[in-house]
Amino acid sequence: MQLDKFTDYALRVLVTLCVRAPERVSSTEIARVFGLSANHLAKVATQLAHGGFVTSERGRGGGLRLSRPAEQINIGAVVRVLKKSDPVVECFGHNASCLILPVCGLRAPLADAQEAFFASLDRYSLADVTKSQRALAALLTPAG
């Protein structure tokens, strides 16, 4: 069981924006800081904007920032929104092909387990997971 990379990267974007708020930061810069693909991070940013977690402004001085205070951004909500493209098992997705799908007794237990995973994360806000503000800022702010 694993968090997909897309969600992992989305959480890194939110942590960065939280620590550097109210500054706008481009997805390109966040990609560089973490050593990730800029193209991939741009897609992550688009999803975060669609989910209402960040706002994005184009052009010079543009970039991303949180759409609301970190206390009001729930980690469970972020992971739930981003999981849409990533079913817990193949048979929850669009390309379900498993032979025993119609009679499988694992679907309900797996759906419950997925919900337990999300519910556990519902207990945390972005503010809760960025309490080491100073140490995070030291890592996430370019020198100079």
Place this chain on the structure above:
Amino acid sequence: MQLDKFTDYALRVLVTLCVRAPERVSSTEIARVFGLSANHLAKVATQLAHGGFVTSERGRGGGLRLSRPAEQINIGAVVRVLKKSDPVVECFGHNASCLILPVCGLRAPLADAQEAFFASLDRYSLADVTKSQRALAALLTPAG
């Protein structure tokens, strides 16, 4: 958040062996039934044997079968054992490279969420998830 394919396939192997018990079934046959890679399923079978969930016998008349009654095979235990090679996020694995690892506030919440996922599956045995025995057998037993 998703169950990795390895665990998905392992559950399919266990369901098949449960429904066809006490018959021995080869991983090659299970691969054919589900339309999966035989090579991949052989690796899955090895892990299930290492985990003590199945026994494997080579040669003619050989194959896999459950090492104990389905009531005594816990789904949470299976998923926990197989997850070893598959960390919930990159930073729980051997190739942890995330910049903010030392001060990240997401690690404990994600570890808790993973445990909630497993704990939810701990409530089910292999017998619980294969109650549609007849319908499953019809799908998982070759004609003739």
